[in-house]
Amino acid sequence: xxxxxxxxxxxxxxxxxxxxxxxxxxxxxxxxxxxxxxxxxxxxxxxxxxxxxxxxxxxxxxxxxxxxxxxxxxxxxxxxxxxxxxxxxxxxxxxxxxxxxxxxxxxxxxxxxxxxxx
Numbered sequence: 001x002x003x004x005x006x007x008x009x010x011x012x013x014x015x016x017x018x019x020x021x022x023x024x025x026x027x028x029x030x031x032x033x034x035x036x037x038x039x040x041x042x043x044x045x046x047x048x049x050x051x052x053x054x055x056x057x058x059x060x061x062x063x064x065x066x067x068x069x070x071x072x073x074x075x076x077x078x079x080x081x082x083x084x085x086x087x088x089x090x091x092x093x094x095x096x097x098x099x100x101x102x103x104x105x106x107x108x109x110x111x112x113x114x115x116x117x118x
Contacts, residue, residue: 002042003042004041009045010051013052031057031063031067034049038053047075048095050075050102051098053067054075054106055102057071058102058106058109060109063106068106068111
C-alpha cells in the first residue's frame with residue numbers, strides 16, 4: 001500500500017464519517033459520500049475501505065440494498081494471497097476476520113430499497 005497504512009484507512013473513514021454526520025444529512029448520505037470519497041485507492045486499499053464502510057453500515061438497522069450487494073460482492077472476492085505484498089500477516093488475519101463479520105452482518109440487516117440518500 002503506497003499512500004496508506006492499514007489502520008490509517010479505518011481511522012480516516014471513521015473521522016470522515018463523523019464529520020459528514022455533523023453536516024446533519026444523515027447516515028445514508030454519509031455512507032454514500034464515504035464510498036465516493038474513498039473510491040479506487042488501490043486493490044487492497046479498496047477491500048479495507050469496503051470493510052470500514054461495512055462496519056459502519058452494519059451498526060444501523062437498515063442499509064440500502066445496493067450498498068449491501070456491492071460491499072458483499074466485493075468483500076466476497078477478497079484473496080489473502082493478493083494482499084501478502086501489501087499487508088502483514090497480522091493485518092491480513094484482522095482484515096479477514098472483519099470481512100467475515102461484515103458479510104454476516106449485512107445478511108442480517110434490513111434491506112432498504114429507497115435509493116435516496118437524504
